[in-house]
Amino acid sequence: MLGAWLLLWGGLAAGADPALLRRADDGAGRCTYSFTVASPSEASCPEAGGALRAELAALAARLSLLESREPGATVAESPRACGELRRAAARLEEDKGRLEREKEELRRRLESSARELARLRAGCPPRGDGPLRDALHGSGQASRWDPQTVDYQELKSARMEVPASRLLQETAQGRAGAEDSGCGELVWVGEPVVFGQADSIAGKYGVWMKDPEPVPPFTRATTWRVDTVGTEVRQLFQYDDAEQFSKGYPAKVHILPRALESTGAVVYRGGLYFQQRRSRLLAKYDLRGEAIVAEKEIPGAGYHGQYPYSWGGYTDIDLAVDETGLWVIYSTEKAKGAIVLSKLDPETLEIQRSWETNIRKQSVANAFVICGVLYTISSYTVPNATVNFSYDTATGTSRPLSIPFQNRYQYLSMVDYNPAERQLFAWDSFHMVAYPVRLARA
Numbered sequence: 001m002l003g004a005w006l007l008l009w010g011g012l013a014a015g016a017d018p019a020l021l022r023r024a025d026d027g028a029g030r031c032t033y034s035f036t037v038a039s040p041s042e043a044s045c046p047e048a049g050g051a052l053r054a055e056l057a058a059l060a061a062r063l064s065l066l067e068s069r070e071p072g073a074t075v076a077e078s079p080r081a082c083g084e085l086r087r088a089a090a091r092l093e094e095d096k097g098r099l100e101r102e103k104e105e106l107r108r109r110l111e112s113s114a115r116e117l118a119r120l121r122a123g124c125p126p127r128g129d130g131p132l133r134d135a136l137h138g139s140g141q142a143s144r145w146d147p148q149t150v151d152y153q154e155l156k157s158a159r160m161e162v163p164a165s166r167l168l169q170e171t172a173q174g175r176a177g178a179e180d181s182g183c184g185e186l187v188w189v190g191e192p193v194v195f196g197q198a199d200s201i202a203g204k205y206g207v208w209m210k211d212p213e214p215v216p217p218f219t220r221a222t223t224w225r226v227d228t229v230g231t232e233v234r235q236l237f238q239y240d241d242a243e244q245f246s247k248g249y250p251a252k253v254h255i256l257p258r259a260l261e262s263t264g265a266v267v268y269r270g271g272l273y274f275q276q277r278r279s280r281l282l283a284k285y286d287l288r289g290e291a292i293v294a295e296k297e298i299p300g301a302g303y304h305g306q307y308p309y310s311w312g313g314y315t316d317i318d319l320a321v322d323e324t325g326l327w328v329i330y331s332t333e334k335a336k337g338a339i340v341l342s343k344l345d346p347e348t349l350e351i352q353r354s355w356e357t358n359i360r361k362q363s364v365a366n367a368f369v370i371c372g373v374l375y376t377i378s379s380y381t382v383p384n385a386t387v388n389f390s391y392d393t394a395t396g397t398s399r400p401l402s403i404p405f406q407n408r409y410q411y412l413s414m415v416d417y418n419p420a421e422r423q424l425f426a427w428d429s430f431h432m433v434a435y436p437v438r439l440a441r442a
């Protein structure tokens with residue numbers, strides 16, 4: 001038997017295919033032999049590689065299944081994680097809703113701005129063609145501007161030369177202090193100096209101001225600006241100083257509780273004084289407390305296009321500040337369109353006293369008060385305009401003047417005197433400018 005096995009082994013060993021003989025004790029004192037021969041093809045023999053691949057494929061499928069079920073499995077396995085995920089989902093839903101609402105609001109505002117811009121572009125008259133007011137604010141009341149009256153008054157204003165000997169006291173820019181009243185009559189207006197420039201249509205006209213008697217925390221350097229283009233003017237820009245103002249970097253934007261109309265506002269003793277929209281009501285807005293602290297109606301005052309300056313723009317009620325206090329320039333039916341000048345109590349806005357002049361309000365471009373004397377400007381658009389009339393409240397008399405006044409950008413929408421700076425602040429077609437002045441004692 002052993003010989004037969006060896007013969008078989010020898011025969012197999014002589015073949016090309018390798019064979020492996022194994023011997024082992026079967027545990028019962030017997031020796032078992034086994035050998036393995038590679039077979040090129042044997043259908044009955046199970047394929048080891050195939051089984052392994054099948055097993056690997058099954059594992060991969062299981063792994064894939066586990067991966068695909070991982071979130072669900074985690075949620076199922078951790079109630080706390082489940083709660084967090086639900087809360088996060090709720091927050092995302094809330095954010096989504098809020099962003100949708102903001103998107104809708106921005107879309108609405110964009111459309112509104114586009115309409116306003118289109119309206120301004122379509123309605124803006126060529127420079128010098130007349131008041132912009134009607135174009136901006138729809139038909140409303142027709143302008144009562146009468147250019148013939150302007151010519152008449154300008155022709156009537158006789159040239160008045162001021163001898164050098166009368167220039168007794170001149171105070172250059174920024175040197176006039178409260179202790180130096182330096183009062184006198186206006187004899188000279190210098191060239192405009194640009195302090196700021198608007199970069200959008202909203203700043204074509206407006207009003208810029210400094211408080212001649214500031215109240216802390218504000219200072220003489222604090223500068224204020226309102227762009228008055230549009231129908232709902234409520235933004236008051238506050239700048240720390242001239243540099244921030246010129247750069248257009250406000251320190252704060254106040255939102256006024258009432259809409260403001262036109263370019264007649266002033267800042268005085270810590271308050272913004274302004275005319276409320278479509279109203280003869282004046283308001284005092286406390287700059288520190290950020291609230292309206294006084295309101296008063298100007299009896300009989302025309303407003304919203306009844307008695308504007310020649311520029312238009314609803315400049316019916318114009319506030320002014322001088323060395324002596326707070327004033328309001330307007331007109332009434334009783335005065336038949338002539339300028340009425342009233343002194344106001346800055347606390348209560350009560351009228352303390354009024355003067356009726358013989359200067360037609362609609363025939364002049366703007367007005368301001370220096371040392372109790374009202375001065376008017378002949379034109380808002382002629383490059384070489386003049387300060388053409390004065391009215392002295394001390395004597396109750398007016399007289400023609402011809403002090404050169406330069407409209408450099410030919411669209412003068414606001415002029416105010418600042419007694420502390422001793423300058424005229426003005427807004428001339430996107431430009432915030434100031435003119436030095438000289439006063440002379442009579």
Ligand code: CA
Binds near residue numbers: 367368414415
């Ligand atoms: Ca004015």
